[in-house]
Amino acid sequence: MAHERYTRTNQKLYFAGLSLENWQRAEAQDSLSSPGLVQAERESSLFHLYGALLGLCHEIAGYYRLPGANATRVEFFLTRSPQDSAVSPELAELFELSEQSGSWVADLLAAYAALFEPPREPVKPKTDPRLPLITAVGMDEGVLPVSLEQVQGWRQQLKTLALRFRESLTEW
Numbered sequence: 001m002a003h004e005r006y007t008r009t010n011q012k013l014y015f016a017g018l019s020l021e022n023w024q025r026a027e028a029q030d031s032l033s034s035p036g037l038v039q040a041e042r043e044s045s046l047f048h049l050y051g052a053l054l055g056l057c058h059e060i061a062g063y064y065r066l067p068g069a070n071a072t073r074v075e076f077f078l079t080r081s082p083q084d085s086a087v088s089p090e091l092a093e094l095f096e097l098s099e100q101s102g103s104w105v106a107d108l109l110a111a112y113a114a115l116f117e118p119p120r121e122p123v124k125p126k127t128d129p130r131l132p133l134i135t136a137v138g139m140d141e142g143v144l145p146v147s148l149e150q151v152q153g154w155r156q157q158l159k160t161l162a163l164r165f166r167e168s169l170t171e172w
Contacts, residue, residue, distance in 0.1 A: 005062045009055030009162055016048035016155050023148055043115055045151050049158065050074065050112040053094075053105070056162050060090045063169045074109065090165045104157050111146045 023041035026034055057077040061069035066088070068076060077091055078098045087095070097105035 005055065005059045006162075006166065009052050009059060012048045012052035012055055013155065013159055013162070016045050016052060019044040019048055020148065020152055020155065023151075027148065042146070042148075042151070045155075046108070046112050046115060046146075049108060049151065049154055052155075052158055052162075053108065056158070056165065057091070057094070059162075060088055060094075060165065060169070064088045066091075078109075090168070104154050107146070107150070108154050108158075111151075114145060 019041050023038060023045060026037035026041055029037070054072075054074045057071075057074055058069065060066075061071075061077065071077060078095050080087070080095060094105060097103045098109060100106055
């Protein structure tokens, strides 16, 4: 493998694609291990997509020879400080996407950060003593925070963005 920065981004996008395919197969299975496989492939997909986004940040920072071009977290590239007055247009666009609530970059970063959160006990509402003791139980507690289609969309948007950025970073 060449030692160019873009190769890492491509590799992580490829690995995310493999994880997404495995996730899709795991959802189609009807076995006892399916929920565990789905969760594992979901986490693997998010891990590789985060790595691909980090790789894209490395590409941009390397091209412009920005300080901190070897940072190990995407958040380092997407935080602005008063000294960052001459940030690249590509990183500025990524920053805007990360700050925009509901954008695919913000959602990807939030989903990746959620992987490191400890499990939480579901919040139980206070009960009124006048209510009956037997109540219906919802089955939606195991709903995944992100769907397969959503993560596939993030991967496609990241691929499109990387290709667009690479066209603008090419010297003529």
